Amino acid sequence: xxxxxxVIVGAGPVGLFAVHQLGxxxxxxxxxxxxxxxxxxxxxxxxxxxxxxxxAIPVCTGEELTKNLLKQIKPFKTNFHFNERVxxxxxxxxNWIVKTNKNKIFSSANIIIAGGVGSFEPRKxxxxxxxxxxxxxxxxxxxxxxxxxDKKISIFGxxxxxxxxxxxxxxxxxxxxxxxxxxxxxxEHTFNEVKKLEKQGxxxxxxxxxxxxxxxxxxxxFITIKNDEExxxxxxxxYILSFxxxxxxLGPIAEWGLNLDKKHIPVDSEKFQTNKKGxxxxxxxxxxxxxxxxxxxxxxxxxxxxxxxxxxxxxxxIYKFQFTTSSKEIxxxxxxxxx
Numbered sequence: 001x002x003x004x005x006x007v008i009v010g011a012g013p014v015g016l017f018a019v020h021q022l023g024x025x026x027x028x029x030x031x032x033x034x035x036x037x038x039x040x041x042x043x044x045x046x047x048x049x050x051x052x053x054x055x056a057i058p059v060c061t062g063e064e065l066t067k068n069l070l071k072q073i074k075p076f077k078t079n080f081h082f083n084e085r086v087x088x089x090x091x092x093x094x095n096w097i098v099k100t101n102k103n104k105i106f107s108s109a110n111i112i113i114a115g116g117v118g119s120f121e122p123r124k125x126x127x128x129x130x131x132x133x134x135x136x137x138x139x140x141x142x143x144x145x146x147x148x149x150d151k152k153i154s155i156f157g158x159x160x161x162x163x164x165x166x167x168x169x170x171x172x173x174x175x176x177x178x179x180x181x182x183x184x185x186x187x188e189h190t191f192n193e194v195k196k197l198e199k200q201g202x203x204x205x206x207x208x209x210x211x212x213x214x215x216x217x218x219x220x221x222f223i224t225i226k227n228d229e230e231x232x233x234x235x236x237x238x239y240i241l242s243f244x245x246x247x248x249x250l251g252p253i254a255e256w257g258l259n260l261d262k263k264h265i266p267v268d269s270e271k272f273q274t275n276k277k278g279x280x281x282x283x284x285x286x287x288x289x290x291x292x293x294x295x296x297x298x299x300x301x302x303x304x305x306x307x308x309x310x311x312x313x314x315x316x317x318i319y320k321f322q323f324t325t326s327s328k329e330i331x332x333x334x335x336x337x338x339x
Contacts, residue, residue: 002079004030005313006110006306007098009086009253012040014283014298015114016069021306023076024330027313030106031078032098034085039066040116048145049164055296065295075335087252096278110309113253113265113274113281114302123244125156129214130240137220138240148173152236154223156211157243160186165241166194166203176204176235178211178225206233214240261287271308272301278312280305 006022008015011033022029037043042051042062050059060068084100089111091097098106122140124130130138142148142165149172155162158179163186166177177194184191197203212226223237258265258274264287265274272280272288282301284293291297310319324330 002030002104002106004028004106004108006030006112006309007032007086007096007106007108008112008114009033010040010114010116010283010285011035011038011080011082012114012116012283013042013065013069013295014116014302015040015112016066016073017299018112018114018282018302018306019073019076019078020069021303022309023073023078024324024333025306025310025319026333027306027309028076029078029112030081030108032081032084032086032100034083036082038070038080038082039063042066044141047141047143048168049142049161051295053294053296075333085252089256094278109278109312111279112302112305112309113279113285114283114298115253116284122242125211125240125242125244127211127214130211133214133216133220133240136218137216137238138242140242142241145169148239148241151238152176153239153241154178154235154237155241155243157245158184158186159243159245160190161243162241163187163190163194165243167197169241170197170203176206176237178206178209180208180210182207209233211240270304272305273308280308 005027006029008018008029008031011031015031016038019029019031035044039062043066047063048061050061051065052059054060054065081100081104084102086098087101088099089096096108096111098108098111125138145168148169152174153169154176155166156178158181162177163184166175167190169175194203198205206225208227209225212224212232214220215222220237220240222234223240224232224234226232254260258276265281265285267274267281267286267288269288272282272286274281282305283298307319322330
């Protein structure tokens with residue numbers, strides 16, 4: 001059995017910052033994530049996409065943000081349990097027992113759920129023949145945009161991801177943006193930029209069309225798309241990028257008795273505690289009056305949840321707030337040499 005002060009479920013940016021906030025007040029945490037690496041949606045869905053609303057950082061990518069957060073928590077030597085998911089929890093003598101699908105058992109006074117919107121996977125293309133091309137010629141996220149340089153790319157989707165990547169990849173590749181409707185759900189500004197490129201002949205847009213068939217051997221050579229009037233267009237294609245959103249799955253969390261509200265977990269906005277003492281929820285998965293789904297909001301939630309965890313993990317100690325700039329104790333935890 002692994003004993004710790006806090007079990008964190010989710011290794012996205014908010015979960016990583018929770019490690020930091022726990023670490024500077026002297027609490028040990030163990031992190032469990034069903035993905036194979038840290039970063040959550042930032043790494044899986046938009047590692048190269050610019051993020052503009054992290055305080056004091058004018059712009060960074062999801063990958064850069066993740067790397068910096070990992071660097072920030074390095075002094076705490078936190079253990080990560082990747083490719084693993086929490087299967088069940090139970091309470092024994094005011095302590096939480098957490099079991100994973102790999103039969104690891106944790107004992108902790110606290111659990112912080114920082115699982116974003118839960119376990120997720122991309123919504124796949126509906127054609128059966130698409131499966132054999134996945135991770136070869138068909139991708140549901142972009143991890144290395146250089147892979148698509150000087151190629152013929154068909155992008156499916158009508159949201160921000162489809163528009164953003166159509167805009168970005170059209171700089172170096174021949175892009176066709178395909179959407180089943182006339183209306184796009186993404187940013188109006190980005191859509192207007194995409195339309196400008198279409199008028200300049202630098203990008204093609206096909207609306208009210210859906211994927212009908214795929215032709216190729218080991219790799220895709222052509223696709224055909226079809227509209228409601230049975231009009232068929234054949235498009236030479238090297239790669240398909242599909243952005244139909246995510247299929248959200250809370251998994252076993254749905255069985256923890258947390259008073260779920262439309263796949264979100266209600267919390268108080270003082271400690272971000274759920275209806276179960278010692279179980280907290282932060283980031284996109286939690287909900288409360290005035291909730292804003294931003295990474296920076298999750299950072300705030302992590303800071304307050306961490307302080308509440310201290311009271312459960314150290315019931316006989318009084319938490320004393322200290323600034324990192326003046327506390328030698330905190331600086332020593334961060335590996336900073338003090339005079």
